[in-house]
Amino acid sequence: MINHKYASLQYILTHARNVLLVAHSRPDPDTIGACVTLYSYLHTHNIPVTLTCTDAFPNTFDTFLPSYNIIQTCDISNFAQFDVIIGSDNIDRGFDKIIKHLPKSDHITVGIDHHPHTNIHPDLLITNPAASSTCEILHDFFEYIAHTPTQKEANALAIGILGDTRLFHNPNTSAHVLDVMAHLLDAHIPLSRIIRESFLTKRLDTLQLWGIALKNAKRLSPSGAIASVITGRHIATKNIPQEELKEELKEVASLLCSVPHTPFALVLIQLKDGIVKGSIRTEKGSGIDTSRIARLLGGGGHTLASGFEISGTIKKTDNTWCIV
Ligand SMILES: [Mn+2]
Structure with a gap:
């Protein structure tokens, strides 16, 4: 064929x-x-x-x-x-x-x-x-x-x-x-x-943003998934060209997914004003099709790795993050 x-x-x-x-x-x-x-x-x-x-x-x-x-x-x-x-x-x-x-x-x-x-x-x-x-x-x-x-x-x-x-x-x-x-x-x-x-070469600014994402990571219940955010305020302090942000940060969700007993990981990045990029990763054998979640939000990708972009701004509330 x-x-x-x-x-x-x-x-x-x-x-x-x-x-x-x-x-x-x-x-x-x-x-x-x-x-x-x-x-x-x-x-x-x-x-x-x-x-x-x-x-x-x-x-x-x-x-x-x-x-x-x-x-x-x-x-x-x-x-x-x-x-x-x-x-x-x-x-x-x-x-x-x-x-x-x-x-x-x-x-x-x-x-x-x-x-x-x-x-x-x-x-x-x-x-x-x-x-x-x-x-x-x-x-x-x-x-x-x-x-x-x-x-x-x-x-x-x-x-x-x-x-x-x-x-x-x-x-x-x-x-x-x-x-x-x-x-x-x-x-x-x-x-x-x-x-x-x-x-394998990484900018220091990239590693510092990874650090912020790792620090913000939370395990969600009841799913056990890990989610994290990188806000526009975080990104504004770093010298990474807008068009390279996604490539520089795409490995963060995979890193979070490497934590044992994590069905999937989600990272939300304030790509620019009013646009939030989400990356979802899972491991083989989890039984989760991340592309189904991404497609619900207008995105796409593969079973194990997918993404979406939605309108909004990441904001911190009392004890969590939300997109407004
Ligand atoms: Mn490809």
Whole structure:
């Protein structure tokens, strides 16, 4: 089934005249790795390609990535020149807005994603919820078309996989994704340098916010879940760019979930004025589908890790926190 879709994607790319690649908003390592790898592949095959995202890419990974240019635009009128538009990873965060506004007949739209639910219907949708990451899917596509990734393309795919498996800590770490990483190691990726320089370095301000979240953590009864908050006041004292906040703080919920006998952990972050981001994490075997909770609040994600954004402000009351 999926091979059939890989064949369709191969056909589309072979006949493309001008491709637009769309990374999801507030880009994470997986969308960056997938988009930059495709960018490099198309560019080296002399197919005109443009990469866009509503938010800037962090420069954390640049040393290891193939070179790329990114344009930040949401102006749909600019998109008429493209005959193929591809969203990679979390296609409900940005790509959805673009394809909803396109005159359908003028473009071929492709979505590549490992998220199990999507609300949009591109012409070709390649999804595999069993895959750890979109970069894992892209690796399998390249294998299908017998394209050997360059070393920097292999780095980019590894960065996406390391990000979405949380350095192989997450339960989405399958035998297949370890095989994929072994294959990428054959391309001589500097794995330990990538991990050390791109994933294990932390700003002091980030660690101090983690400290605040750990201090605010409470066990809720009767569920036994652990919840915590990081308010706007906490964030205002730290020098972390707005667009990097979510990436910097996304591991806090996983850390809280590591406490024994915790069915799930919830962290609420005052992302900006009037917007609260919630992250929910659980461990394999808990029997909890966090994405059901997130979807009730307008968000989404996976069984074990999901998130949502709601309007409001985190406020402290007598002995607890609430969103008003
Ligand atoms: Mn992903």
